[in-house]
Amino acid sequence: MVTAVSAAPLTVRPRRRAALGWIGLALALLLVGLVGTTLVYGGWTQKDALxxxxxxxDGTRALVRILQQQGVTVTVARDRAAAERALTDRDATLVLRDAPMLSDxxxxxxxxxxxxxxxxxxxxxxxxxLLKGSSLGGFANDRAAAPGCELPAPRTAGTARTGELMIPGAGVTGCYPVDGEYGLLSTETSDGRTVTALDGSATMTNTTLPLDGNAALAIGVLARTDAVVWYVPSLTDSDAGSTPRTIGDLTPPWVTPGIVLLLLSAVVAAIWRGRRFxxxxxxxxxxMVRANETTEGRARLYAASGDAAHALDELRRATRTRLVRRLGLAAHTPAEQVADAVADRLGADRGAIRGILLTDSPTTDRDLVAASDRLRDLETSVHAAFATERTTR
Structure with a gap:
């Protein structure tokens, strides 16, 4: 009874420790998840460039702060409806990023x-x-360039960074020329509106704004009115019917059933092959494998392959190993020297001994048997020579 009672806690304690370990691991994972969720969704959100x-x-908050200090009201619109409301009934400058989801x-x-x-x-x-047939050109690798035009903002800013270059269309003014292309394009429409294009990544970001005349150029372009509407396009702003087509829309109707059929066939084939094994x-x-089983297995492989030369090489290797020990030679003595030592011991021709231990090449099973007999006779002769030396007179 005493033994049974004392053994129970010994079996319970390891289980209790294992359970506590798993509980601790689960709590640690839960804590890491809570911390990660707090960092990701707890008031911090990754913003896009510009x-x-x-x-x-690569953000532009510094430029927005400067504009606000200049008395310009900056409204950030993160969807098209908000941008349209902010532009209603007032003169404002629209800052527009690329919006591929909007139709022309x-x-x-x-x-x-x-x-x-x-x-x-x-x-x-x-x-x-928006700029009368203008198009993109090359890239100036953020090289500083002179204005090269008479527009007020570039002329006041002086030298500024260019970045992406553009090719002006008909009636469009180009500034900051680099190799025949321009870092800023501007045009005035018939109703007096101005449309300007420049690479904001090279001139307006928090990093590039202090370089050269970038700050003056950005302020001169954006502060022409008392209000700025900064439109950040959203995927939900796409026009009705302009949503990009999916792969399913672009492929024929039979592709999806065909893929499903192939997957089912693969699963059935895997189950079928698995059950066969x-x-x-x-x-x-x-x-544990007995040595004679290994030897017999190798012999069957040699016999099946018909490789008499390989089988003889194995016999020769074993014979040379035994002769090296018998002659008292080093374990790594070359095979030629072993053959010469045997010839010297027996007083036989070196060429004949080398033929037996090295060079003879059997082509048939009969030749292999004859070669193995010669190896046996040679080894017997060496043993007999040593036995004769030990005979007392």
């Missing part, structure tokens, strides 16, 4: 609501629609 509220190096008509209608439009992430389609057989390790 975002007016981002303090990151919607893009033009949104620009018509603003007094001025500034494209800070120009793309070929936007340039073609049968259940797994467990075997306790280590497995």
């Amino acid at each position: 975002d007016p509220e981002s303090p990151a190096p 008509a919607t893009l033009t209608a949104l620009a018509d609501r603003a007094r001025d439009v500034v494209l800070i992430e120009p793309r070929s389609r936007t340039l073609d629609v 049968g259940p797994l057989v467990t075997e306790r390790l280590p497995v």
